[in-house]
Amino acid sequence: MSEPGIREPILELRDIVFGYKLRSGENVKIFDGLSMSVKYAEFVGIAGPSGCGKSTLIRIMAGLIKPEKGEVFFRGKPLQKPTSRIAIMFQSPALFPWYTVLENVMLALIHEKNLSGNDKIERAKAFLDMVGLTAFESAYPAELSGGMKARVALARALVSHPDLLLMDEPFSHLDPLTAISLRREVESLWLNQSMPPSTVVMVSHDIEELVELCDRIIVLTKRPAKIAGVVEVDLERPRSRRSPEFYSYVDEVYTLLS
């Protein structure tokens, strides 16, 4: 498969209009003409006030929600439905409690017709190894810590070799040390050209986390969400939270949020 040039958008949203219809009949407008694009190999962050539509945006990007108006292009083609080329990691890992860790990861390969049963097992094992869970393949989710469940969710998101990883506050309910190590893992996977994903979009309310990981941070306004501003983070990786430059980017994002 030929990869688009590095300057091409892998994902493009054009004039997205979307609202939720409440049971009361009221229509809550979330987006009223939102456009943005994500370049191939970029790590993009999304920040915005609570309830502004960040999770809704991630679902639109994944093809899980169809906008009322506007279009989503993925790799240059209109995105009509979810695809295994786009993976999502939600805030809560949502593992199936009655399946083992290995089976939970293999579930993401259920539609891969070109892989034999054995290929699927090998692939799932390789990704569990990558996230440091080899010893827990036959454990059940109830036997895992929160950090380990998040690692299973990461392995499951990446096992189908997606081009794009969408993350909705993936580290927000992990303890600080686990969050630090998972951030590092996601960053190094993204930096490793031979491993998926090549492109990441991450929603977070943790501004330091966004400045640490993202090339570019898109800040949204409250509903209906528009782009309040975009901050390009030009710092070497891995980024130290102690530097004054780091905090000037954090301030820039907070200023756009307020």
Ligand code: ADP
């Ligand atoms: P964020 O992730 O930025 O906090 P969401 O995208 O989750 O925001 O939600 C945006 C707004 O839409 C919120 O006001 C929320 O209450 C409302 N909303 C979200 N999902 C639904 C739904 N399924 N039905 C009705 N309203 C919803």
Ligand code: MG
């Ligand atoms: Mg949300």
